[in-house]
Amino acid sequence: xxxxxxxxxxxxxxAAAQPTxxxxxxxxxxxxxxxxxxxKLRERGETDFVLLERADDVGGTWRDNTYPGAACDVQSxxxxxxxxxxxDWGRSYSEQPEIQAYLQRxxxxxxVREHCVFGADVxxxxxxxxxxxxxxxxxxxxxxxxxxxxxxxxLADPTYPAIPGIESFEGTVMHSARWDSSHDISxxxxxxxxxxASAIxxxxxxxxxxxxxxxxxxxxxxxxxxxxxxxxxxARRLYRLLPGLQRAIRGVLYAFREFLVLGMAKQRMFLKxxxxxxxxxxxxxxxxxKLREALTPDYTIGCKRILISNDYFPAVAAPNAxxxxxxxxxxxxxxxxxxxxxxxxxxxxxxxxGFHVTDLPIAEKICGREGRTLAEVWxxxxxxxxxxxxxxxPNMFLLVGPNVGVGHTSMVYMIESQVSYVDDALRTMExxxxxxxETTPEAQAAWRELIAEKSKGTVWLAGGCASWYLDKHGHNSxxxxxxxxxxxxxxxQLDRENYVGVPAGAPASTEEAA
Amino acid sequence: xxxxxxxxxxxxTAAVTTPDGAQLHATVEGAENxxxxxxxxxxxxxxxxxxxxxxxxxxxxxxxxxxxxxxxxQRGHGRSTWGDTEITIxxxxxxxxxxxxxxxxxxxxxxxxxxxxxxxxxxxxxxRPELFGDRVLGVAxxxxxxxxxxxxxxxxxxxxxxxxxxxxxALLAGARVLEKLRNLVPPTSPRHQKMVRGxxxxxxxxxxxxxxxxxxxxxxxxxxxxxxxPALGDHDKREELAxxxxxPVEIFVGDSDKLTPERHARHLAEVLPEARLHRxxxxxxxxxxxxxxxxxxxxxxxxxxxxxxGSAN
Numbered sequence: 001x002x003x004x005x006x007x008x009x010x011x012x013x014x015a016a017a018q019p020t021x022x023x024x025x026x027x028x029x030x031x032x033x034x035x036x037x038x039x040k041l042r043e044r045g046e047t048d049f050v051l052l053e054r055a056d057d058v059g060g061t062w063r064d065n066t067y068p069g070a071a072c073d074v075q076s077x078x079x080x081x082x083x084x085x086x087x088d089w090g091r092s093y094s095e096q097p098e099i100q101a102y103l104q105r106x107x108x109x110x111x112v113r114e115h116c117v118f119g120a121d122v123x124x125x126x127x128x129x130x131x132x133x134x135x136x137x138x139x140x141x142x143x144x145x146x147x148x149x150x151x152x153x154x155l156a157d158p159t160y161p162a163i164p165g166i167e168s169f170e171g172t173v174m175h176s177a178r179w180d181s182s183h184d185i186s187x188x189x190x191x192x193x194x195x196x197a198s199a200i201x202x203x204x205x206x207x208x209x210x211x212x213x214x215x216x217x218x219x220x221x222x223x224x225x226x227x228x229x230x231x232x233x234x235a236r237r238l239y240r241l242l243p244g245l246q247r248a249i250r251g252v253l254y255a256f257r258e259f260l261v262l263g264m265a266k267q268r269m270f271l272k273x274x275x276x277x278x279x280x281x282x283x284x285x286x287x288x289x290k291l292r293e294a295l296t297p298d299y300t301i302g303c304k305r306i307l308i309s310n311d312y313f314p315a316v317a318a319p320n321a322x323x324x325x326x327x328x329x330x331x332x333x334x335x336x337x338x339x340x341x342x343x344x345x346x347x348x349x350x351x352x353x354g355f356h357v358t359d360l361p362i363a364e365k366i367c368g369r370e371g372r373t374l375a376e377v378w379x380x381x382x383x384x385x386x387x388x389x390x391x392x393x394p395n396m397f398l399l400v401g402p403n404v405g406v407g408h409t410s411m412v413y414m415i416e417s418q419v420s421y422v423d424d425a426l427r428t429m430e431x432x433x434x435x436x437x438e439t440t441p442e443a444q445a446a447w448r449e450l451i452a453e454k455s456k457g458t459v460w461l462a463g464g465c466a467s468w469y470l471d472k473h474g475h476n477s478x479x480x481x482x483x484x485x486x487x488x489x490x491x492x493q494l495d496r497e498n499y500v501g502v503p504a505g506a507p508a509s510t511e512e513a514a
Numbered sequence: 515x516x517x518x519x520x521x522x523x524x525x526x527t528a529a530v531t532t533p534d535g536a537q538l539h540a541t542v543e544g545a546e547n548x549x550x551x552x553x554x555x556x557x558x559x560x561x562x563x564x565x566x567x568x569x570x571x572x573x574x575x576x577x578x579x580x581x582x583x584x585x586x587x588q589r590g591h592g593r594s595t596w597g598d599t600e601i602t603i604x605x606x607x608x609x610x611x612x613x614x615x616x617x618x619x620x621x622x623x624x625x626x627x628x629x630x631x632x633x634x635x636x637x638x639x640x641x642r643p644e645l646f647g648d649r650v651l652g653v654a655x656x657x658x659x660x661x662x663x664x665x666x667x668x669x670x671x672x673x674x675x676x677x678x679x680x681x682x683x684a685l686l687a688g689a690r691v692l693e694k695l696r697n698l699v700p701p702t703s704p705r706h707q708k709m710v711r712g713x714x715x716x717x718x719x720x721x722x723x724x725x726x727x728x729x730x731x732x733x734x735x736x737x738x739x740x741x742x743x744p745a746l747g748d749h750d751k752r753e754e755l756a757x758x759x760x761x762p763v764e765i766f767v768g769d770s771d772k773l774t775p776e777r778h779a780r781h782l783a784e785v786l787p788e789a790r791l792h793r794x795x796x797x798x799x800x801x802x803x804x805x806x807x808x809x810x811x812x813x814x815x816x817x818x819x820x821x822x823x824g825s826a827n
Contacts, residue, residue, distance in 0.1 A: 319595065
């Protein structure tokens, strides 16, 4: 794992020795979004671009989350690129290694791997108004780009809880997204903090091999059954033979999942059967009345991400497991003390505590025309036009930024929508021969208004829970609060009227040697 | 909240694996170096939660370091699995031996058993007599019996005995359906509580007690009901209690106990003349819930004796 604690002002010694490399487009990140962008660039004949990757391989979230049991909550037929179907998925819901292999394979097949610069952790990206270029400083050298595209993603940088005494813990501490597979946890007393999507996968995966497992829960999640099954060899042959069939299944899965939006964003009534399903699932799997009560959420289903699992409940109800609902008071060198005064000896602490989602770390590194970082500009909330462009940040586009998150369906669908939008922006710059393309504050205000309007009354805002979907102001800054096909429609083409273009010939305010 | 942190109690969860592969869910509370460990075994179709009231009353002593508390779910009950052995009460005695060997390998022990848990202790005494007087230094037998549960035709045990083995397996086969039917009358329904109260509780039991007990029992499976039923009928340790006579024993019985009526406790007191018999009035089978303080006082007397603190009072 590449360190991200690099200070911004001081480039690494290796970087200083290298000359600045000129490229037309610099993309940050090589996860699903970065690779899709790279593939799109190649498709339109662009070869002058780099994909800056802080690690030593492509894959992003799917490269980093190697904890036992890591898998996708969306069926692989849907959770894959539309242009690169994979008839060989081994399971209906793929596990991390298979998704990672798919990304590696796809990157190689579409020729974007050679555009990747590995070990390139972006420490700063600064817009130079005179040169009309982005100056990107990385741990693997400096780059100067006409266009900067951040595909850094929302589930990239782990959050570590600030629990008193955590630094004094003498056992092993692992974040689920930074799993150390060389550390053998079998026979250990393991504590897991968190009950989100990562926790409910890692808990059942490690429960049988550890001496005991203690799950520290703040808020229980709604959990529905997982219809996971291996894909039969004949089915794989069929998908290979009839790609249309796989596409059709993809379409059915997509449509089926969009129905959830009806319940979450339109009419709460439609969520009732989903809630009933989750309740029945819990009652069938957990007999102990106290445990059942502790696992029953008090908010409307859908307010926080709905989780799917068949083995999470049995794992927390296992003979060697304990669910703790009292908060954590402090961590001692070899134990964890909960607020009810109970101290539990602990060998390994697994932090399944999620990611910096509403405070995207990449925003602290991108510095716009006025010398302010994106994070500073976003102090009062993340504002964008079409979730992709920000006023004051010319020639910059965001993928998987604010309000493109989805909890009910495939993120890849949203990514492909965004990639086509950015592609249209690049085409516009080319056809109009623009040196600079920048959105307007008015467009941002309108987009924010639209999001707020759509979010009103949705289960995420009115469902009675605190989730990572909402920022510190209680504003929905992460989720797309409507049908995903509506997002695709809104971002099908560049909304040219919401952008100001500066022709290539126009003089810049402070001309410098380019 | 933070005030309680001036005193913290160590707690851990452990799965005790038996030689036949059953995993017994155990909870260990208190300091490793406590002078005495109390191990509690629960009754038929219950779980370690049946000891919750007793544990709460003991918690101060646990926090002080006066004793360590081990509770576990018997196989086929609570969170524990079934294993591969035919279900007998003798097997439960072996399980208790396993719990002791793995979780309390050293130091004095006081055992407490309610109903089937008491029978479990008797089976342990028969199978591992050398433990008694050496490691086990005190025993509390609560609403339990040394055998002959089915001879009184009017008792619940007697009615139980009329169920033929063939019928049992038929019932077991239909357990899934029965389970669904059982869910139609949840513990919260008045009819359910009336039934539970009538069978298990004395006149003084509060509605909350009955509901709590009904919830614990409702959480147990019908399989544990049917599989343990013949095992309980077969239980007979009336001639094998010699090891128990070597240690202080406290016997508790409710005067309105319908499952293990008073004569069972009297019989135990006859075989163990040194034992102290406590008869609780207006009390049914659920003594640990109905008279937790009575049981706790007995356990603490045994703990004092075990830690060399002299005799009772």
